[in-house]
Amino acid sequence: MTPTGFVGQVAEVVASAGRIYSGTAGAGTVADVSARLAGPLRVAIAGKVKAGKSTLLNALIGEELAPTDAGECTQVPWWFRDGLTYRAVLTPRLGPPRPTRFTRTDGALALDLGDLAAGDLERIDVEWPSRALRTVTLIDTPGIASATPALGEATQRFFAPDDERGGPADAVILLMRHPHSADVRFLESFQDDGYADATPINAIGVLSRADEVGVGRLDAMDSAGRVAERYRQDPRLGRLCQTVVPVAGLLAQAAVTMREDEFRLLRQLVDLPVVDLEELLLSVDRFAQRPGPAPPAERVTLLRRFGIFGTRTAVQLMRDGRASSAPDLAAALLGVSRLDDLRALLRQQFTERSDLLRGRAALLTLAQLARRLPVAGSESLATDVERIQSGAHELVEIRLLNALRSGAVTLRPQDAAEATRLLGAEGTTLRARLGLDSSADEAEVRAAFADVLGRWQRRAENPLASGQTVEAARVLVRTCEALAGNLPGVAGAPAGNTPGPQFP
Amino acid sequence: MAASDDLQALLVEVAESCTSAGRTDLAERVDARREILAAPNVCVVVAGEFKAGKSSLVNALVGADVCPVDDDIATSVPTLVRFAVEAGVRVRRDAGDPDGPHPVERVAAYVTEAGNPANRERVHVVEVGVPSALLRDGLVLVDTPGVGGLGSTYASATATALTMADAVLFVSDASQEYTGPELEFLAAARRTCPQVVPVLTKVDVVPHWRRVLELNEGWLDRAGVPGGLIPTAAALQLRGLHEGRADLRSESGLEAVVARLGHLTDNFRRDVSAAAVADIHAVLAQVVAPLRAQLDALADPDGLLEELEQVERRAQELNAEGAEWLAVLDDGMDDLDQELEDDLGRRIKAVLVKAEQTLRTTDPASGWEQFEAALTQRVSQEISEVAVRLTEGATEVAGRLARHFAEQEAVIAPTITAPGHLPVDGAGAVALGPRSAAWRGVLVDAGWGGVEALGVMASILTFTSFSLFNPFALVIGALVGGKTLRDSRRREVERRREQTLEAITRYGEDAIRAADREFKANTRRIRRELRTAYQRRAQALHRSARESLAAANRTLGGDESMRAAHHDELASGLRSVEVLDRRADELLAASAR
Secondary structure, three states: OOOOOHHHHHHHHHHHHHHHOOOOOOHHHHHHHHHHHHOOEEEEEEEEOOOOHHHHHHHHHOOOOOOOOOOHHHHOOEEEEOOOOOEEEEEEOOOOOEEOOEEEEOOEEEEOOOOOOHHHEEEEEEEOOOOHHHHEEEEEOOOEOOOOOOHHHHHHHHHOOOOOOOOOOOEEEEEEOOOOOOOOOHHHHHOOOOOOOOOOOOEEEEEOOHHHHHOOOOOHHHHHHHHHHHHHHOHHHHOOOOOEEEOOHHHHHHHHOOOHHHHHHHHHHHOOOHHHHHHHOOOHHHHHHOOOOOOHHHHHHHHHHHHHHHHHHHHHHHHOOOOOOHHHHHHHHHHHHOHHHHHHHHHHHOHHHHHHHHHHHHHHHHHHHHHHOOOOOHHHHHHHHHHHHHHOHHHHHHHHHHHHHHOOOOOOHHHHHHHHHHOOOOOOOHHHHHOOOOOOOHHHHHHHHHHHHHHHHHHHOOOOOOHHHHHHHHHHHHHHHHHHOOOOOOOOOOOOOOOOOOOO | OHHHHHHHHHHHHHHHHHHHOOOHHHHHHHHHHHHHHHOOOEEEEEEEOOOOOHHHHHHHHHOOOOOOOOOOOOEOOOEEEEEOOOOEEEEEOOOOOOEEEEOHHHHHHHHEOOOOHHHOOOOOEEEEEEOOHHHHOOEEEEEOOOOOOOOOHHHHHHHHHHHHOOEEEEEEEOOOOOOHHHHHHHHHHHHHOOOEEEEEEOOOOOOOHHHHHHHHHHHHHHHOOOOOOEEOOHHHHHHHHHHOOHHHHHHOOHHHHHHHHHHHHHHHHHHHHHHHHHHHHHHHHHHHHHHHHHHHHHHOOOOHHHHHHHHHHHHHHHHOOOOHHHHHHHHHHHHHHHHHHHHHHHHHHHHHHHHHHHHHOOOOOOOHHHHHHHHHHHHHHHHHHHHHHHHHHHHHHHHHHHHHHHHHHHHHOHHHHOOOOOOEOOOOOEOOOOOOOHHHHHHHHHOOOHHHHHHHHHHHHHHHHHHHHOOHHHHHHHHHOOOOOOOOOHHHHHHHHHHHHHHHHHHHHHHHHHHHHHHHHHHHHHHHHHHHHHHHHHHHHHHHHHHHHHHHHHHHHOOHHHHHHHHHHHHHHHHHHHHHHHHHHHHHHHHHO
16 A cells, blocks of 8 residues: 555645644634545435435434434434444534434434424434444435426536535435436436535435335336336436436335334234235225234334335245245345345445545545635645546546446447446456456456456557547556556566556 | 206207208207217316326226326327227327227327337327216316426426316325425416316325325315315226226225216206207297298288398398308407417527527537426427417407307397397306306307317317427437537537537427417317308308298288188297297206206
8 A cells, every 4th residue: 555545645635734724714624524534434315305215224224213204303414323322413503513312212213302493403413333334424314305496507517517516425325216207307306415416436326115116016126127227228317326226215124124023913914814815915004904913003003114015025925935034034025125236236336435435525625625715825735636636547537437427438338338347337356347256267367357458558559549439548558557466466566657546 | 967868858859849840950050069968078187297197097987998007108198088889099190180990909009108109100199989987978088198297398288288178187196295396286277277186096005195195185275276185096996897896996986086077077067058058049949930920920011021131131141251250250360370370489489599598608518418308398388388378369269259140140130049048258158157167168159069179179288299299309419419528629519509509499490380380270170160160050040031031921922811720820839849948948947056
């Protein structure tokens, strides 16, 4: 790990910013940037009201913490961090942050606001010991209301996509509930309200409440998969996020927090004669009101926790003998909800790139600060930041990846696929970049590498290739050169005189 | 409804009376009125957000899978669903008559994005005939496209359709409270449509649907939409029909919707009854005119012939090519055509100017889809607003025509035409109850059958599809694509800008031409229908006047003894017609109670 690596460079420039802005109004901002670099990746969950943000967040954490009703507190951002103990801190708009008591009613946290109203709060911070939160801090954002912004406002961002601004989060999960692609408000569904400035490198799209696409039918997730695939191909989304995956959030939340008594109730249902059970499942009213096992109130609770799709699916799984115990059922339901696909994606695209994403966010914040608050030395700070942004190969790779995904740069289809993979779209390890799995041996890896390097070197030197292709090829050659140091069986420094980026 | 059956029976008798008096022309008029009463073609538009469950609701109501339903792709062309003895599909491609019938299974090929991508079939409206009991009474359901959602082209175009509709079923999904755009749409619907029936769908799969119902009813109260929100589950209805289960059908909640729709046809019939009674009087008066003339000749011949000759002359004038009412019609429609043309051109040019301004400050290659969507939306909205003006303007002209014609008739001879018994509004058109749109009043007065009204409604619905069949948008998109480098040279940006400006100007011109064609086709059709309707009436009047004169002449020329014998015959003939007149009045009074 050389001091001139990306991470090192960012650390240096942050330190110098600290010195430049010490004692000024910008000091707080720089301190925050420092803290961000030291802490885990911050991932915001964004989307319109009722898109299912809090439910998904609970599913990711593994506990029902964030309230999912339309209460007033959902209008305030909630930050969830790992901690040694359980704490909740309120930060009012005016006044210092203060810790507060809380209880858990029906699962979700209920905070004691004291003399404050929800509207007085700037944010709520929750510390909760949780393995899931060790590598990321999750931010539950308030829903974007369904007002229609004027043409000018909504399109500003799209007329100036290169005006990167950054925000309090390093990455963002964009939730949407099946808007139609011809809807003029389609893109509104993907606004993150300034939390992370979504680009293909730091944003993932989620088709949330995916079971509703199929109106609660058992094959709902297949339908949702097809819809998500269509969105993936939509070039407007290509500019905003890396991909789109369907997730049935409510089912996922129920699966990770399933209780033994719920399993027992399901067991009772499954033990009913088939005809009776089918009658119960025909509608939510029938399920809750008709005579059957367990009091109606219990069945209502089950329905609210699992949804009609979840209930029907659970019953089906148990009848087919694929879930004979509570843990089995939970695992099976989790699979149906496709939460694990999202988790894998988050790991690959966010956690494995944590250094990069945090560093990028830090640079953007410093650049903004230098523009907004000029002091002695801030100009050279801006220059330094710019130098790192344009010079750091990692960021160059990100920009090319963004450009390829959004269609700003076009290569032939087979080249584009190889290029995005090489740039780390499917994983940042050497093998992932070469499109090889763990079964490939050393010789194969070296051969694949040589093949790829040769190809892009030729393109970079091809006099007939377009300017775009040549530039892209040059970037890819540098990527390969940096990768060379990681080749199995090769000792010594990487070829070329560029600093090697850090790959796990 | 009993009263309406009696009225129907009476109309049959009146028609027979006309026929036996040798007046098949008057009998036709009565028969046309009877047809409207039997099948009033009350149009109910089904509107709502994308994926709210409109097509499923229509299918559940008519008890057949006529509107295609899919999780992903939606309806993209308006679909009229009406009664037909044999199921079939007709396709309208322009303001003329539909082609078909095609088999019902082919509907998806015309109305969905999958079957008819980007409306390459250039279909305006699809008509599906289905032997459904619900529709037998004369109800027509209009399933509208959800493309674009309520915040777009669709909303303004559907709003246009609402000006022609008798009611709207406003459909919303139970999983979420009314959104901003839905509330805006409701407000617009309430202003333009006589009846708004709000429906909540998918209550079979949303555990907290009652909460949403409560919240929405609050919104409806505040918006001044009475009657309550009806919770429904189309899936239960369809399953109940399929498996023959009455319990599921009753749980579906659709009975309440059917009841509300039933009220619509009843209300419409009640309103039309008044016009039917007026027709009866007018027709019978003409049937007996020769009888009366003969009686007058027997009783008081002085000056009678001069009077009848004058009446005959006036009726001739009314029936002539140079009649004043024709000028009222033609001038009115000519002016309307001009007004619409000017309005259209002005509005679209304004949109283009704004678009150009935006373009001059940006590179068209970035964010093009957003810009294009906004541009086509604005253009479609302007076209829809002009379409609304078309229906308003046509209503005004038809009203003026009706009043003028009525005045002329009154001048000719009160005894022949016997107007009265009818409430008329300021425009002289039959004023129906507050629950009917003004447009209906005009149609009723002109004696239009439901078929013509449907034709015009279908033409207006054209505008909902407008944005779907313009190929111009594709041209622009292909021009600029998504190709740009961050550090593109200024020259390239300029060139792209110029190309885009040209493309947009061409698009605007094409849009104006296409919309203008549609508008003119519509006004031509309206003009034709109105002219035909009133010409028939003028002809009948003229014939009545001629026959009266001839009858009086005959009587005066006959000898004393013949005259005396005739008198009783004539008097009894008159009496039997008077009986019919009285029955008509009684029925009207009964239905008003």
